[in-house]
Amino acid sequence: MPRVSVIIPAYNAAATIAGTVESVLAQTCQDFEIICVDDGSTDATVAIIKQFGERVRLIEQANSGPAAGRNNGARNSSGEYLAFLDADDLWASQFLERSVAALDSDHYLSLVYCNCALADSEGVALDTSLVGKGFNHAPSLKELLTQLWPIMPSAALVRRSAYDACGGYRDALKGASFRFEDTDFWIKMREQGPFGYIDEPLITWRFAWFPKQLKRLPDYSKALHVFEAYLQERYGVSAAPLVDARMRAPRSILATIGLKALRDGDRPRARAAFARAIRVDPYRLKNYLRWMRTFLPHRLARSLSGGKARRARSDRAYQE
Known part of the structure; x- marks a missing residue:
């Protein structure tokens, strides 16, 4: 059984998926499996994934959104730890080694995450990182409920037992509101235990909307009614x-x-x-x-x- 299951949900990611997979294959920690979940792509994404042969397991599904893709990958994986890598991001070679060591060293942690270097949609470095002053620590549950915390799915390594306990990603937050699946997931994971934070940019997060637009910019306002009801009922916050x-x-x-x-x-x-x-x-x-x-x-x-x-x-x- 691999220590880590790397799950890559992909939708029309032909322009970036090869580089993403190659960044996983270049890890200093090689105890992993890679599962790519194609979410009904209409471009060459599937053909590119197949070029990696047995090194990457391909799962195909009808277009259902990234949360469904991540959950589908998790169901078909066997690793002790889960990594949900977006199909346009890149890992530094020591990301898994450092993240696995952090989870191994503290069994109370539900997940560990790191800072991110930023790049534009063409991969040009922006010479800045995601996590700034005031956010450079692992958040409490209260902080997650009151502030949008800078954690990216690609930057986190998740303990499977905590993922199972919280029920994974919520499929109800999909469509125009899909970006809040991440925020919702961090809140549920924080209930399972504290987070660990590595204050180094061990991944490159790609801003997908400039200069080329790789994804449609969501209308986040449509997420409010779904997310609001959940937070009000469970935590009494807006x-x-x-x-x-x-x-x-x-x-x-x-x-x-x-x-x-x-x-x-x-x-x-x-x-x-x-x-x-x-x-x-x-x-x-x-x-x-x-x-x-x-x-x-x-x-x-x-x-x-x-x-x-x-x-x-x-x-x-x-x-x-």
Whole structure:
């Protein structure tokens, strides 16, 4: 039996799936199995997965969303630990080694997760990481219920016994609200035990909406009624702060991309990033001011960015 079952749900991921699988095969810890769950792809995803032969087990399902794919993979796996790697993210070579060691060292932990380096949809590094000041520790249950915590599925290694005890991902949070399956899962897992946190970016998380759009940007507002009812009934808290923070996250990452491009003198990229931010949130004045700045002379535009912009980090996606 492998120590780790690596489960990769994939939907129309032909542009990225090969690199994702290769990052698993390059791990310093090799005690794992890889299960790719194709979620009804209409592109070449399945053909690319099959090129890996026996190194990757392929499961095909009708399009049901990432939560169903993760649960399907877990049902068909045998590892002591579960890793849910998105089909457009990359692991550093020591991710599994470090994560397995953390879970092995403390049997009370329900999962361990790490920080993430950020890249755009084409894999270009954004020179920043996901977890910033104030979030660089393992959260309490209260923190998870009141703040959108920067944990990505690809960055976590989950104890199977805790996954089974909490019932896995909830399929009810699907469709336009699918992004809250993750938040809901962390809350349920935290009930099973504390988390461990590795304060290093051992994965690269790809922002899938710029410059190429690899996925449809969800309408997070449609998630509120489902998630709100659950949190109110179980914990007596509102989901509104979590939903609001999730809706702000894409525009904040786009701001990080645009400000970096502006500092580098790449005004077309900055302009495109700020224009996308306007489409994401057309009611935010700062988006328009930043877009207008891209038409100014480079030295003036750069001076207006200021020191705060030079240190821009995507943890603002959870704080702005």
